[in-house]
Amino acid sequence: PEHIRAIVVLSDGADTESNIGLQTVLNQISVNEGGDATKIFTIGYGSDADVNILTQIAETTGVRFYQGDPATIREVYEAIATFF
Secondary structure, three states: OOOOOEEEEEOOOOOOOOOOOOHHHHHHHHOOOOOOOOOEEEEEEEOOOOOOHHHHHHHHHOOOEEEEOOOOOOOOOHHHOOOO
């Protein structure tokens, strides 16, 4: 209980493989609400990253979305590390 459970997703946010929609994903990850729920930090990588989808996923688990690129990715990971 005293540890943070987290996943860091580095993605452009494009769904090219799954058979379920965004709302189903959001419903599944919001089931685990509470202090020991798994947090999903999302990093949009690339100029065409779907900020809307990645923000929704992160915020549903109580954290935030970050925009990353080769110049800023180190700072993004350092910001996420402050949660641990």
